Amino acid sequence: MARTFQVGDTFTHVRECDLYRPIYYAGASGDFNPIHIDPEVGKVAGLDGVILQGLCTLGWAVEAVAVFVGDPGRIRKVKARFSRPVRPEDVVTFEGKVTAIEADRLTTEVTATNQRGEAVLKGAVVEASIG
Template sequence: MGEKTIQKGTTFSAQETVDKYRAIYYAGASGDFNPIHIDPEFGKMVGLGGVILHGLCAAGFVVKTITDWLGDPGKLKRFKCRFASPVHLDDVITTTGEVIEVKENRANIVLKVSNQNGIDVETNVSAEVEV
């Protein structure tokens, strides 16, 4: 199979549904057992509407979208985002990326990350990849 052609204007997208166990799995892997991530009643009590996903787990969905599109995780060189809104269990997260610049052996990508209600859950999302 040939190399992927990456040029300015190239787009890609993916969706991920947050299953009901994702926050617990991530808590176990990361050691972050903050009750907002594992206790629905606590999440409601503090005004979050229930359990919210760890920010880095949600960012992982975006990174997975990029690396799946690239076909080689080693080509992701830089990633940044700002956590803007909580991600809840059963949310459907849509990530859409667009290549905005290709220079030498690198491409810059901007991404939009939103939930099923159109709310941006991450903002200022960008990545630099090897081409």
């Protein structure tokens, strides 16, 4: 039986950035920028240590919607603005809300905050097919 969605439906997804996540993501993505893997370079850059690659954070936001709609192959469009770096040991909570349903497309707005309540993504909109 196909799942039905309604405007106003909400979902939550939580991911933890463990100490090695930036290194794992560097290996998977090829993004070996030193600010992601060398704490001293991160400090020199004014980041107080390493930070997670932004595309990993974005990937987690997309994952939140993919889990909600039940299939990562349904994701059609993504946009977001990075507002704060994610650091190792941060716990990021993604909260989404269905804001529109038109024909076979669902639109969600997703917020992402760390354990201190600081926004790490703003203006995230993820669209998925539902038909």
